[in-house]
Amino acid sequence: MATTGSVSHCDLVVCACGDSEYTVRDTMEAALFRGDLAAPWQAFLRRVAAEDRAAELNLELDEDALDTAAQLFRYQHDLITAEETEQSLTARGLTLDDFSDYFVRQVWGNTEMEGMHPQEIDYLSAPTNLREPFAVDLILSGQLDQITMQLSWRLAALYSEKDVDLELVAAERQRFLERNAMEVARLRDWLKRLGRDGEWLDRHAAMEAAYRKRCGALLVPQAHQLELVSLRLPLTRFETEVIELESRDAAQEALFCVREDGMSMEEVASEGRYPYRRRDFFLEDLGDEMQQKFLSVGNGQVLDPLPRGDGFELCRVIRKIEPLADDPATRLRIEQRLLNRHFSELANKHVDLRLGAMTTPE
Numbered sequence: 306m307a308t309t310g311s312v313s314h315c316d317l318v319v320c321a322c323g324d325s326e327y328t329v330r331d332t333m334e335a336a337l338f339r340g341d342l343a344a345p346w347q348a349f350l351r352r353v354a355a356e357d358r359a360a361e362l363n364l365e366l367d368e369d370a371l372d373t374a375a376q377l378f379r380y381q382h383d384l385i386t387a388e389e390t391e392q393s394l395t396a397r398g399l400t401l402d403d404f405s406d407y408f409v410r411q412v413w414g415n416t417e418m419e420g421m422h423p424q425e426i427d428y429l430s431a432p433t434n435l436r437e438p439f440a441v442d443l444i445l446s447g448q449l450d451q452i453t454m455q456l457s458w459r460l461a462a463l464y465s466e467k468d469v470d471l472e473l474v475a476a477e478r479q480r481f482l483e484r485n486a487m488e489v490a491r492l493r494d495w496l497k498r499l500g501r502d503g504e505w506l507d508r509h510a511a512m513e514a515a516y517r518k519r520c521g522a523l524l525v526p527q528a529h530q531l532e533l534v535s536l537r538l539p540l541t542r543f544e545t546e547v548i549e550l551e552s553r554d555a556a557q558e559a560l561f562c563v564r565e566d567g568m569s570m571e572e573v574a575s576e577g578r579y580p581y582r583r584r585d586f587f588l589e590d591l592g593d594e595m596q597q598k599f600l601s602v603g604n605g606q607v608l609d610p611l612p613r614g615d616g617f618e619l620c621r622v623i624r625k626i627e628p629l630a631d632d633p634a635t636r637l638r639i640e641q642r643l644l645n646r647h648f649s650e651l652a653n654k655h656v657d658l659r660l661g662a663m664t665t666p667e
Contacts, residue, residue: 314403314437319331319449319660320657329443333443336456339509346427352414353423353424354422354424366412403438407441410442429495453660457648461648463515464655470514474511478507524640533639536589539587539588542587542628543599543626544626546583549580549617550619552617559573560619563607588600604623
């Protein structure tokens with residue numbers, strides 16, 4: 306199948322609000338303003354460095370790993386045929402070469418190797434030959450969807466607020482300067498290198514101010530408490546210890562040692578030289594079937610062996626912890642739910658998403 310031609314993926318329109326449309330570039334630079342682009346940018350530079358180092362060492366790419374990664378992607382996005390995959394890529398301004406290169410970076414990025422040194426360069430200073438594949442990685446990894454969602458929330462907040470207190474806008478400008486350790490004198494040069502102006506900065510500061518104002522009104526103690534009551538079971542936290550075993554027979558033998566011989570999980574793991582770890586999670590993080598399994602056991606009890614990849618794992622519940630409002634992890638989950646519900650509804654009213662999930666075209 307030949308590589309398709311495409312328009313620049315950075316010019317692809319991802320959403321619209323009012324009379325304005327927003328492209329991939331707009332979304333990325335909005336994330337840059339918020340400080341949300343640094344982590345994915347550094348991860349991308351590491352993958353690029355790994356690929357370059359592999360070329361220096363004349364390493365051979367694991368073609369099986371490459372094929373598996375691409376097949377898993379197509380399965381997850383319901384892209385059954387090569388033609389469907391090509392259509393979805395074209396709709397996003399991507400080529401088959403982009404698709405292949407993305408997975409090559411992923412495979413090398415997951416490969417441990419010595420002498421790898423990622424470039425120390427910020428996004429703003431990066432040449433086009435780095436920015437372009439970075440945009441590809443954001444699109445195919447799903448990270449673009451996340452930063453687009455964050456932009457849509459802020460667009461909807463500003464559209465709803467109409468007029469935002471100028472003092473709040475000025476405060477957001479100051480936060481931007483502090484976040485980037487930037488003096489006011491450098492701001493004009495920074496905007497010029499980005500290809501933006503002061504009006505762009507003011508608009509993003511206004512969006513952030515409108516968003517923060519709504520967050521402040523949402524995240525109040527009464528709302529936290531009401532949400533906590535409704536989420537008491539899903540936000541039950543489990544502290545567990547886990548042993549990884551190679552077969553069901555080995556898992557059953559380990560289970561016998563714990564239940565009948567009274568050995569600790571750590572002792573069984575040490576004696577059999579099995580991987581052992583502690584794992585904490587919320588009940589809502591599990592699928593329905595697994596939730597029922599964990600709800601059926603009490604503190605100190607061990608579940609029957611659970612399949613895991615090519616092997617099995619043995620899991621003991623150390624204790625179940627009911628959600629408390631002052632627990633940081635619980636509080637974060639509650640706040641995420643409050644924000645997701647409110648801003649999803651607001652964005653649905655005011656923002657038109659133009660780039661849907663990468664699934665089979667109808």
